[in-house]
Amino acid sequence: MTEAAEVKIDDPGIQRFREERDQFTNLGAMIGLIDDPEVKLNVRITAFVAKARQKIVDAYEQGRPFIANNYCTAPELGLAMDLPWFMLFDAPFTLMGRQSLHEVIDESVAMGLGSDLCTAIRTNIYYVEKNLVPVPTAAVGFVFPCDGMPMLHQVMGHSSSSWRDVPLICPDPAPYFADGNIESIDYFANELRKTAAFLTEHTGNKLDMDKLKEVIDESNKHYELWQEYNDLRRAVPAPHGHSMGGQTCYSMAQIFGVGDPDVTTWFQDLVDLTEEKVAAGKGVIPEGKKEIRLFWFDLNPTTFADQFMPWLEEEYGAVMVMDMLGYHDYTTIDTSSEEEIWRGLAKRGLFDTPMVRQSIGTADGFVKDLHRVVEDFKIDVVIWPGHMGHKEMLGTYGIMREACRELGVHFFDIRMDIWDDRYTPIDQVKDKFTRFFEAAGYA
Amino acid sequence: MNTPIKSEAFSIMTQATAGLENPAIDEWKAQGGKTIGYFCSMLPEELFLAGGLLPFRMRATGSEGTDGGDSYFTNNNCTFVRHCFSVALDGGYDFLDGVVVINSCDQIRRLYDNWLHKDISPFVHMVALPRQSGPDQVEWYTGEFHRLRKSIEEHFKVEITDKGLREAIAVMNETRRLQREVYELRKRERPPITGAETMAIMVAGTAMPKVRYNELLRELLTELETRELETTYRARIMVTGGILDDPTWMEAVEEVGGLVVTDGTCFGGRLMHCDVDEDIVDPMEALSQYYLADRPSCPRMIDTQVKRKNYTVDLAREFNCDGIIGEKMMFCDMWQVEQFMMTMDLKEEEIPFLKLEREYITSGTGQLKTRVQAFIETMGK
Numbered sequence: 052m053t054e055a056a057e058v059k060i061d062d063p064g065i066q067r068f069r070e071e072r073d074q075f076t077n078l079g080a081m082i083g084l085i086d087d088p089e090v091k092l093n094v095r096i097t098a099f100v101a102k103a104r105q106k107i108v109d110a111y112e113q114g115r116p117f118i119a120n121n122y123c124t125a126p127e128l129g130l131a132m133d134l135p136w137f138m139l140f141d142a143p144f145t146l147m148g149r150q151s152l153h154e155v156i157d158e159s160v161a162m163g164l165g166s167d168l169c170t171a172i173r174t175n176i177y178y179v180e181k182n183l184v185p186v187p188t189a190a191v192g193f194v195f196p197c198d199g200m201p202m203l204h205q206v207m208g209h210s211s212s213s214w215r216d217v218p219l220i221c222p223d224p225a226p227y228f229a230d231g232n233i234e235s236i237d238y239f240a241n242e243l244r245k246t247a248a249f250l251t252e253h254t255g256n257k258l259d260m261d262k263l264k265e266v267i268d269e270s271n272k273h274y275e276l277w278q279e280y281n282d283l284r285r286a287v288p289a290p291h292g293h294s295m296g297g298q299t300c301y302s303m304a305q306i307f308g309v310g311d312p313d314v315t316t317w318f319q320d321l322v323d324l325t326e327e328k329v330a331a332g333k334g335v336i337p338e339g340k341k342e343i344r345l346f347w348f349d350l351n352p353t354t355f356a357d358q359f360m361p362w363l364e365e366e367y368g369a370v371m372v373m374d375m376l377g378y379h380d381y382t383t384i385d386t387s388s389e390e391e392i393w394r395g396l397a398k399r400g401l402f403d404t405p406m407v408r409q410s411i412g413t414a415d416g417f418v419k420d421l422h423r424v425v426e427d428f429k430i431d432v433v434i435w436p437g438h439m440g441h442k443e444m445l446g447t448y449g450i451m452r453e454a455c456r457e458l459g460v461h462f463f464d465i466r467m468d469i470w471d472d473r474y475t476p477i478d479q480v481k482d483k484f485t486r487f488f489e490a491a492g493y494a
Numbered sequence: 495m496n497t498p499i500k501s502e503a504f505s506i507m508t509q510a511t512a513g514l515e516n517p518a519i520d521e522w523k524a525q526g527g528k529t530i531g532y533f534c535s536m537l538p539e540e541l542f543l544a545g546g547l548l549p550f551r552m553r554a555t556g557s558e559g560t561d562g563g564d565s566y567f568t569n570n571n572c573t574f575v576r577h578c579f580s581v582a583l584d585g586g587y588d589f590l591d592g593v594v595v596i597n598s599c600d601q602i603r604r605l606y607d608n609w610l611h612k613d614i615s616p617f618v619h620m621v622a623l624p625r626q627s628g629p630d631q632v633e634w635y636t637g638e639f640h641r642l643r644k645s646i647e648e649h650f651k652v653e654i655t656d657k658g659l660r661e662a663i664a665v666m667n668e669t670r671r672l673q674r675e676v677y678e679l680r681k682r683e684r685p686p687i688t689g690a691e692t693m694a695i696m697v698a699g700t701a702m703p704k705v706r707y708n709e710l711l712r713e714l715l716t717e718l719e720t721r722e723l724e725t726t727y728r729a730r731i732m733v734t735g736g737i738l739d740d741p742t743w744m745e746a747v748e749e750v751g752g753l754v755v756t757d758g759t760c761f762g763g764r765l766m767h768c769d770v771d772e773d774i775v776d777p778m779e780a781l782s783q784y785y786l787a788d789r790p791s792c793p794r795m796i797d798t799q800v801k802r803k804n805y806t807v808d809l810a811r812e813f814n815c816d817g818i819i820g821e822k823m824m825f826c827d828m829w830q831v832e833q834f835m836m837t838m839d840l841k842e843e844e845i846p847f848l849k850l851e852r853e854y855i856t857s858g859t860g861q862l863k864t865r866v867q868a869f870i871e872t873m874g875k
């Protein structure tokens with residue numbers, strides 16, 4: 052009997068990661084040619100994404116374990132346990148080249164997922180079903196902040212999925228609904244401890260508490276600098292709009308650059324650059340225009356924000372001073388004891404992380420954040436995108452509207468799909484803004 | 495057309511199902527009794543009973559629109575929630591002395607927020623439900639029940655004793671046993687009761703004093719023992735899904751020849767599939783174990799997909815069903831994805847499956863009937 056050469060069947064998810072690595076690298080090289088310090092800062096993000104993809108590809112090719120984890124279930128663990136990780140739930144964020152987002156959305160509906168299901172969930176289920184997410188050694192699930200997420204995880208474990216045999220642990224949030232509730236934090240801290248033990252059991256890699264402390268000390272720096280940066284964004288005129296900070300800070304601190312010293316440098320450069328701009332009194336809106344300060348109370352629609360936000364700035368001087376993912380109130384983690392480390396990670400995941408903090412809690416939390424942002428950032432208009440998937444946010448419609456009325460700021464309700472620009476076409480979005488600005492006396 | 499069920503028990507039950515406040519509740523209140531509404535079947539009715547309260551499972555039967563609710567929710571929210579809130583704003587739940595809510599889904603949690611915001615009820619309590627059903631979660635949930643117990647005791651100035659809880663468990667286990675007997679009769683080739691009638695019975699059980707309800711069930715069972723439906727049906731159907739409390743929906747299915755012989759819904763079969771374990775010493779722990787881990791759950795609980803599938807398949811086979819209809823409310827993410835998985839599972843099991851979306855209030859059954867008719871035809875019936 053002749054011995055057949057071992058043929059390594061490639062994981063299609065890994066192939067996608069290779070493609071994305073190359074696409075982000077090329078994108079970086081292309082926009083890197085633009086001689087603008089802010090653009091250059093954003094270009095560095097593409098390198099961090101490419102690096103994160105490369106780490107997974109390397110682990111796969113070298114037969115080392117790698118995992119899926121999430122931004123609110125102690126992403127620091129991956130680095131501390133020497134386990135390259137990727138965020139399971141990143142399909143609509145990083146989707147490039149292979150298929151357009153529109154195609155993926157349409158195919159997910161054709162697969163039997165209704166169009167009223169959050170597009171982020173639909174596209175991720177599609178990716179799992181089509182084997183386009185690398186199959187990791189083990190996975191840490193994320194069963195909040197919305198009802199869609201636990202369903203995505205059940206599809207992963209379903210008998211039809213290539214992930215069905217992947218060991219999966221889902222830290223359970225079981226929260227009391229008060230911000231910072233200590234019982235909830237302790238419960239979740241215990242869930243995170245179990246997560247570390249589970250990862251050891253399934254990957255063989257042990258958790259080194261000194262390493263975890265080191266990673267957290269570094270990520271604490273990210274959060275401190277992020278806070279400094281956000282304080283600078285309070286300036287009038289606003290130094291940055293939708294294209295800087297905000298969601299990119301979140302993706303650096305919590306997804307692609309967790310605990311990475313290079314990311315600390317990136318944050319420092321962001322702060323330095325912004326400080327200079329603020330000191331010079333430079334803003335994003337054209338000179339001579341009166342600034343209308345917007346708070347975008349949801350995720351920034353990154354895939355199509357460019358189609359209307361620059362128009363808002365130029366036409367109306369309306370600038371997105373803050374958005375829900377950019378806003379945060381992180382406390383740094385006390386690394387003086389193991390106990391505090393776990394508590395700190397739990398608190399960060401449950402009560403500090405934007406979207407999670409608002410969506411798993413009661414509407415009180417939402418209203419508190421709204422008050423704080425409106426006051427700190429001198430907001431004129433709260434934009435409530437009314438994302439079709441955010442059923443729990445949609446359930447605060449009346450409460451938020453009335454809270455804005457009490458605060459004396461405008462509440463502007465769009466109703467859109469933050470991933471799909473066909474849901475409320477851009478022309479309609481612009482038209483709504485125009486009518487709103489006219490009615491509110493801004494135009 | 496079948497001759498209607500004759501017993502008075504059945505007419506009392508249908509009265510309780512036809513609207514919200516009903517004569518049985520009025521009678522209870524006239525005697526000074528307090529009534530508590532609760533959202534979702536994962537809450538322990540036994541705890542309310544032991545506190546001397548009459549538990550009323552929240553629904554919005556008879557709601558005429560979502561106008562009030564639409565000022566606080568949007569048209570992408572599920573209509574159950576919007577109808578309930580509209581009824582609340584119109585004072586339709588004023589007969590309740592309080593409401594207990596659970597974070598069973600995002601939309602119900604927001605209903606709680608709005609309930610507080612508009613100051614609808616004098617007593618409102620939220621219970622935090624975990625997403626999984628393992629031992630740690632059972633422990634957490636027991637803690638939640640203790641919190642609920644304390645807040646009921648404080649607000650209603652009652653004492654909930656372990657003895658009282660054990661008695662309540664025994665009463666509710668009896669309810670479940672009797673309901674299972676009704677379902678058991680539906681296994682017959684010619685069942686004595688339709689799906690719509692059964693639904694009325696099940697819903698009534700959530701809207702009247704339990705001891706009285708058990709008596710009515712016993713009386714009804716005597717009649718059902720010898721009854722046989724006169725109409726012949728083309729197919730035996732199982733219905734599965736979430737909140738379905740409207741017998742007219744079932745009627746529509748049955749009018750085109752699909753006799754509903756069992757269901758896995760949360761007003762129906764899932765409520766009484768098994769009993770609370772009376773051998774567990776601590777009744778609070780027994781309740782937590784039952785509601786969180788033992789009973790067939792909905793897709794809310796992420797570690798139960800295989801269990802849910804097996805429950806559905808086993809039930810369909812036990813009741814000799816020709817096909818399964820999965821109903822879900824529009825804008826319900828959990829049941830949406832559940833149906834996606836169920837489609838694959840039931841195909842593998844070679845059980846015909848029809849997915850149907852619905853609004854909470856059944857209005858106009860034409861399209862529903864056409865779909866069911868076509869489904870029955872595809873089964874060659």
Ligand code: SF4
Nearest residue numbers: 169171197199440441
């Ligand atoms: S965008 Fe909102 S609804 Fe969609 S998956 Fe995220 S939290 Fe859930």
Ligand code: SF4
Nearest residue numbers: 572574599601823826
């Ligand atoms: S139907 Fe779905 S969304 Fe509506 S209340 Fe029930 S679980 Fe929640």
